[in-house]
Amino acid sequence: MALIDLHTHSTVSDGTETPEELVATAAAAGVTTLALTDHDTTGGWDRAAAVLPRGMRLVRGAEFSCVSPTGRPATPGDKATVSVHLLGYLFDPEHPAIVAEQRRLVAERVERLRKMARNVSADYPQLDADRVFDLVPEGTTPGRPHLGRALVAAGVVESVNEAFAGILRTGSKYYEPKTDTPVERAVEMIVEAGGVAVFAHPLARRRGRVIETSVLADLARIGLSGVEVDHPDHDPADRELLRGVAAELGLVPTGSSDFHGTNKTTPIAAETTAPDALDELLAKAAGVDVVEGA
Ligand code: AMP
Ligand code: FE
Ligand code: FE
Ligand code: ZN
Numbered sequence: 589m590a591l592i593d594l595h596t597h598s599t600v601s602d603g604t605e606t607p608e609e610l611v612a613t614a615a616a617a618g619v620t621t622l623a624l625t626d627h628d629t630t631g632g633w634d635r636a637a638a639v640l641p642r643g644m645r646l647v648r649g650a651e652f653s654c655v656s657p658t659g660r661p662a663t664p665g666d667k668a669t670v671s672v673h674l675l676g677y678l679f680d681p682e683h684p685a686i687v688a689e690q691r692r693l694v695a696e697r698v699e700r701l702r703k704m705a706r707n708v709s710a711d712y713p714q715l716d717a718d719r720v721f722d723l724v725p726e727g728t729t730p731g732r733p734h735l736g737r738a739l740v741a742a743g744v745v746e747s748v749n750e751a752f753a754g755i756l757r758t759g760s761k762y763y764e765p766k767t768d769t770p771v772e773r774a775v776e777m778i779v780e781a782g783g784v785a786v787f788a789h790p791l792a793r794r795r796g797r798v799i800e801t802s803v804l805a806d807l808a809r810i811g812l813s814g815v816e817v818d819h820p821d822h823d824p825a826d827r828e829l830l831r832g833v834a835a836e837l838g839l840v841p842t843g844s845s846d847f848h849g850t851n852k853t854t855p856i857a858a859e860t861t862a863p864d865a866l867d868e869l870l871a872k873a874a875g876v877d878v879v880e881g882a
Pocket of ligand 1: 731752
């Protein structure tokens with residue numbers, strides 16, 4: 589039976605399992621097609637491919653940090669833009685625009701996490717801001733979950749979840765923004781690099797403000813191929829809404845766990861993609877191949 593999980597993270601970004609461990613976890617869960625989609629990096633691709641067991645397929649991808657129009661007019665309580673995530677699959681990892689943008693985003697994330705760590709340690713001196721990057725090996729995309737783990741280690745909070753509910757929350761007094769890629773540009777870059785673009789968790793409302801579905805229509809016109817429908821952060825009503833929008837716009841509906849190891853509670857393959865949806869996505873890709881375990 590096919591078991592397809594198209595959105596997972598390793599220690600190359602903010603997951604807690606190495607790419608090798610992630611592949612083993614997926615194999616143990618019976619996953620037949622796994623996509624590795626670390627934030628703003630392709631750094632885990634070769635490591636995952638190297639340990640792929642026979643019978644498993646690896647779809648190499650990344651999750652791009654983007655900024656999108658909300659699709660609503662700006663009001664005092666609602667800016668006109670919102671931070672969103674875009675999944676890119678099977679793009680050429682050496683495409684110059686992608687290489688340059690990923691490098692810029694990682695540098696931006698390093699600086700921003702350093703600032704947040706300093707902001708927090710001013711109020712919680714138990715946190716040694718200079719040690720936060722001990723948890724972020726060279727070549728890793730840093731994110732708030734790394735600071736969350738440092739806060740747990742320092743005894744400031746009991747869990748990463750608790751950190752996200754307070755100190756790390758978007759808009760908390762410790763929060764620092766980063767400059768993400770315009771989502772329209774990210775779609776174009778992925779397509780130029782032969783990849784396919786899928787809008788990640790568009791209605792993940794518990795993370796904050798979300799887009800109107802009219803934005804998906806605008807992106808579909810410039811090359812968006814799919815939309816994540818079944819995602820742990822989507823409630824049943826929003827899944828139905830998105831399934832309808834996807835059908836209407838000709839977007840491929842996907843389902844994924846967004847596995848982050850122990851940084852989140854969702855197990856791998858908790859949500860999955862239908863085999864025909866995967867085939868439709870793969871048929872659009874012209875960058876790198878799917879890796880077959882041997
Ligand atoms: P950043 O990319 O640095 O802005 O941090 C956001 C990341 O934190 C996202 O990739 C999420 O996967 C992750 N995240 C969001 N909420 C939580 C949570 N409650 N626990 C753990 N990780 C989370
Ligand atoms: Fe993440
Ligand atoms: Fe995401
Ligand atoms: Zn993700």
